[in-house]
Structures are given as C-alpha cells and as structure tokens.
Amino acid sequence: MQKANLANLQCPIAQSLERVGEWWNILILREAFYGSSRFDEFQKELGIAPNMLTKRLNDLVLKGILDRIQYCEKPPRYEYKLTKVGEDFRPVLLAFLNWGNKHFAADGIAVKLIDRETGKTSRPILIDSVTGKPISAKSHAIVSGPAANEELRKKLKRD
Amino acid sequence: MQKANLANLQCPIAQSLERVGEWWNILILREAFYGSSRFDEFQKELGIAPNMLTKRLNDLVLKGILDRIQYCEKPPRYEYKLTKVGEDFRPVLLAFLNWGNKHFAADGIAVKLIDRETGKTSRPILIDSVTGKPISAKSHAIVSGPAANEELRKKLKRD
DNA sequence: CCGTATCCTCCACGATACTG
C-alpha cells in the first residue's frame, strides 16, 4: 500500500500498519516467534522467494522490529532476532491466530504460539479435530467465502 | 500480496491475512468500529479514493466481514455493517492499537475503540500528553525509524 | 550455504471525470 498516505494519519493503528509493512512481514514475524532466526529457516518455512526475503528482512530491521546480528565473521553471517518492539507484536499475532481459528479453521485447531522462554517450537499447522493428527500444509485449499451476499457476488461475477 | 500463496498455507494466521486482504480493509474496519457505516462516512474519514473504497467495500462484503444492507429503496442505498466475523476482528484492532500506542506514539495516547453498545463514537486521534488536547490529524509527520542498525541503513542508502 | 542482482508481471492505489 502507499506508505506516504498511512504515515500521515495520526492514529496508532495506522502507525502500526505503517510499521508492519507488507503481509510477508507478518508471516516473517510469525516465523520469528516460532524460533526461526536465519535466512534459510525463514525461506524454507515460508516458501518465499529469496530476493523478497532479503527485502522484507531489511525492511523489518530498518523499522526496528528485527535486529540483524552477525554471528560469523568470515564469511559474514547474520541472524535476525526480534527486538523489544518486535516482541511486543506477539499480541497482534495472537489476535490474528484466534480470529483465524475461530472463523476460518472450523475443521481444526491450531497449536499455540510458543513463548520464548519455554523453549522448543512447533509449527503453526492445524490439528485435525477428528483424527487428532496434524493436517499437512497445502493438503487442501481454503474454503471460499460464505454464501452471504449472494446478490453482490452475482453482480460482480460479470467482469 | 499474492493471495494464491497465502490461501494454501494451513495456518490460521495466514488464513486471517488472506481474509483481511489489503491494508485499506483494516482501516475501513477501524472506521466501522468507530461507527461509520455509509460510503461517504468512510470516504470522508479515510480520505480514500471512491473507486478504491467501492472495491475494498465489496471485497469485505464478499469475504463475509461486512454486510451490505439496503436502507433505501429508491434510489437504492446501502450501508455496511460488521458481521459477526467482522465484530470478532476487534481484538486484532485493539492489538494494533496497543502496539502503535506503545511504540510509535510516544507523545500521545489514543482514545479507545468504542464498544458497539456503549453508543457514541470518538475519533482515533491522539491526545497530547502535555496539553491534554487532541492532536489534529496530519499536524505532524511520523517520527522516522529508530537509529538502530545504522550500518544496514547506510548500506541500503546506496540505491 | 546464505544470500544478491536482474528482469518481469500484475494489481493495489490514486486522480479525475461522470451519473442517477
């Protein structure tokens, strides 16, 4: 979205959106909360194109949400850790998680976001409510929207 | 962002992002929570181009987050009200609000999101912590990012 | 292994003009 516009709005919500940036950033933050910190971890989990990942990672660093920490001198290697600001993003993620769980994941429940100190991480996959087993990623498509506003839907069909 | 990608991710967070859609949608929802329900209300408050507003509104309706309710027969007039799904988005908004307040609005505090039953609405402007008076919109620009990662910032300067 | 550089496509968003 056009940032210049958002930036001028004197509203904390708009300001937040301005800082979060693009959608990938939210998913990257999700991964960070799951424990990922290195380039290839993010890439593997998200299936994001490497150039995009570079861009989004830099973006988050410049916005003070991630820290870029060198952990290897030669060759230079970095890991990306949540700053305090980034840590504080957790409630937003949880709110999204709950909303998604409640309305768009009727056939499963999600594992919870891990707390940093508790240690190991688990993937944010859904648990099938019948079998109790994890539903593998990409196993089936999203259920499309509700049947509501059939009228509008039809109207827009003519495009 | 590319929806097709998001839609396939078996994660409630990704699913939520898929449903929210673009950033304007979040701001529109914010307005809805402030009590706006008609086209011109949204447009006036958000300063969004009318064609965009049409598109985003339709989008939210098709996703089952807003309801399109005819309140006038001739000429046909509609208002846009939050569905149950839309109502449940409130915690996400509040999480954004808190995050923004905490980190990006050091010189002010924001009024709270109004609860539907409590009645009248107030704008999401900031309250100056010194004078206690509302800070008018667009009165000053966003403070730019933190000085952190000066190194990366410099590096990216060369573009 | 951890990214960067290049090139391309598509669509969110904007500006503006118009209509019942």
Place this chain on the structure above:
DNA sequence: CAGTATCGTGGAGGATACGG
C-alpha cells in the same frame, strides 16, 4: 449523495541465475 468508469503508476511479489 453514493457511487461507477477510465486511465495511469509504483512497487510488491515471482522466477531465475549468479556470487562469495
């Protein structure tokens, strides 16, 4: 007043190839 129609643009996002 409550939108629709048209046109234009930037940049998010993707594919791929390359580099240290």
